[in-house]
Amino acid sequence: MGSLASAGGHVDDLIVTAQQAGPIPLNASFRCAPGELLALVGPSGSGKTTLLRTIAGLYQPQQGRVSCAGREWFLAQSGQRHSLPPQARQIGMVFQDYALFPHLTALQNVQLAIGHLPRAQRREQAVQWLTKVRLEGLEARYPSELSGGQRQRVALARALAREPQALLLDEPFSAVDQVTRRRLQRELALLRQQISIPIILVTHDLEEATALADQICVLHNGVSLQQGTPEALFRQPASPLVARLLDRHNVFTGQVVETVHGRRLQWGEWLLEVSEGIAQCEVGESLAWYLPSSDIVLHRRGRPSQGERENPVAATVSEMVVLGGMTSISLRVSHGDMLRFDIATHAAKRNQLSLGERVHVSLLAEGIHLMPAQRTHTASHNKRNLL
Amino acid sequence: MDWSAFSVSLRLAAFTCLFLLPLGIWWGRVLATAQFRGKGLCEALIALPLVLPPTVLGFYLLQQFGRDAPLGGAWAALTGGGLNFTFSGILLASLIANLPFAIQPIQRAFEHVPANLREAAWCSGLSPWQTLWRIELPLVWPGILSAAALTFAHTLGEFGVILLVGGAIDGETRTLSIAIYDRVQAFDEQGAASMSALLLAISLATLGLVYGLAGKRRWSRG
Numbered sequence: 001m002g003s004l005a006s007a008g009g010h011v012d013d014l015i016v017t018a019q020q021a022g023p024i025p026l027n028a029s030f031r032c033a034p035g036e037l038l039a040l041v042g043p044s045g046s047g048k049t050t051l052l053r054t055i056a057g058l059y060q061p062q063q064g065r066v067s068c069a070g071r072e073w074f075l076a077q078s079g080q081r082h083s084l085p086p087q088a089r090q091i092g093m094v095f096q097d098y099a100l101f102p103h104l105t106a107l108q109n110v111q112l113a114i115g116h117l118p119r120a121q122r123r124e125q126a127v128q129w130l131t132k133v134r135l136e137g138l139e140a141r142y143p144s145e146l147s148g149g150q151r152q153r154v155a156l157a158r159a160l161a162r163e164p165q166a167l168l169l170d171e172p173f174s175a176v177d178q179v180t181r182r183r184l185q186r187e188l189a190l191l192r193q194q195i196s197i198p199i200i201l202v203t204h205d206l207e208e209a210t211a212l213a214d215q216i217c218v219l220h221n222g223v224s225l226q227q228g229t230p231e232a233l234f235r236q237p238a239s240p241l242v243a244r245l246l247d248r249h250n251v252f253t254g255q256v257v258e259t260v261h262g263r264r265l266q267w268g269e270w271l272l273e274v275s276e277g278i279a280q281c282e283v284g285e286s287l288a289w290y291l292p293s294s295d296i297v298l299h300r301r302g303r304p305s306q307g308e309r310e311n312p313v314a315a316t317v318s319e320m321v322v323l324g325g326m327t328s329i330s331l332r333v334s335h336g337d338m339l340r341f342d343i344a345t346h347a348a349k350r351n352q353l354s355l356g357e358r359v360h361v362s363l364l365a366e367g368i369h370l371m372p373a374q375r376t377h378t379a380s381h382n383k384r385n386l387l
Numbered sequence: 388m389d390w391s392a393f394s395v396s397l398r399l400a401a402f403t404c405l406f407l408l409p410l411g412i413w414w415g416r417v418l419a420t421a422q423f424r425g426k427g428l429c430e431a432l433i434a435l436p437l438v439l440p441p442t443v444l445g446f447y448l449l450q451q452f453g454r455d456a457p458l459g460g461a462w463a464a465l466t467g468g469g470l471n472f473t474f475s476g477i478l479l480a481s482l483i484a485n486l487p488f489a490i491q492p493i494q495r496a497f498e499h500v501p502a503n504l505r506e507a508a509w510c511s512g513l514s515p516w517q518t519l520w521r522i523e524l525p526l527v528w529p530g531i532l533s534a535a536a537l538t539f540a541h542t543l544g545e546f547g548v549i550l551l552v553g554g555a556i557d558g559e560t561r562t563l564s565i566a567i568y569d570r571v572q573a574f575d576e577q578g579a580a581s582m583s584a585l586l587l588a589i590s591l592a593t594l595g596l597v598y599g600l601a602g603k604r605r606w607s608r609g
Binding site: 056057058085086087091092093095097099100101102103104112113115116142143144158159162 | 501503504506507508509510511512513514521522525526606
């Protein structure tokens, strides 16, 4: 897994690796460039928070390395061991419940983190930070006199006031209502434009990660399974496990076969054309494959649509769930697998889709993503652990 | 009114608080935040004076304070004086008898400080000492105050241990509560009544002060 952190990148990046067998098993590695936001996602117990604490110096894994802006914050490798205390790491951390000091006002909370400036400047600086997070006028309030969203802003101001070299956010939006969450997420996105340090966001909310992150690192049982842009991850998950953790459907198994038209992926009775990756697969190999639901195209009744000749598949509508403007459709193909995709509810009505009906869809060759077993080894290994 | 007994009582209570509170803060914090082998035993020993009859504690201390016993011998070698029937002796006894009153409220207070406040302070650049002074102590302040009040009031009222270890030497070991007992024994109900009223007033004032101050913090409301 060391490959994730060592591939490409710059010495100024925040680079994290951590390995240990227990008590919290870890085998993770990721990196985040200045100005970039990396989301650590995964189910609870996947080690997200432990890794964040490792960066902050609040936790020390048996083996690993944390370096940021060219400085080694933590190193425990091949007999070497050194670790800077949290005070010396210059991190800004927003805790899940914000951890504001209850006996200090909003201003004092922020002021406390400005120990690196001369005393005379601290107050003015703290006021400026509170203004930046739009809390002007609330400086004298105690945390108990602030709303959840305001507390989160104080916590963010306190974290940034230290002028950190990395910003660490531990589920910062989980304790507020949805409306506030949206607003705070928007403000974070705006604030990001003003700071050029690596930002690590721990979240279990995929939507949040997709909306805010430049990069996502998927974790499971302490293992970092894949890091990439949200787009790359959602289109090309490294393994069926990653796809499942990212809440993706349409993961199937198929077999590579040779036909007169070239190499094809056999899926039940269908021989599917695949744009990429199939040439490297061996004939006869059985493998997992995935198709983003956006690459399933429903054929209109009586009217040919674009890409209709591409991997046409006949199936039966087995489930229709209307969720507001979108309808989630499940189709059963002849060998029992289920294809799932969403279409606009009005489009479903126009096509007069109904349960039990026979429909045709195209599975776009470009979207088919093959996941050969050797690449998914780590993932399946973990699946076994889970069982 | 036995003013000399009153003075002994006040001195005893003041010194007991003075010596025990730093220890209470130290041990209260250790017990609240650290995990170590024998922690349960440690806590049980500290709580022991709560349930042990004062005469039993007094009896064992009396034995230990003798010049032939290790503790009394060591004290004699160090200071040249004895422990039994001296102010130093009742002070030492009072320190031991008041351990639970000084440590437990502070320990509870430290237990109520969320661990992530300490971590947030470190992440904000505060050293462990600064964290103690600027974050933890202000938060556990009510616990320290109630430990002080309990220790003070309890020392004023301590009877069995003091009587066994110190006897009732005027100006040295006769405290107000022992003086009250003496007055009752001598059928001087008037004297006993005035001293009892004084102790009652001091105890009430101490507790009133503590609870009054504890309720005054604006930040804890909400």
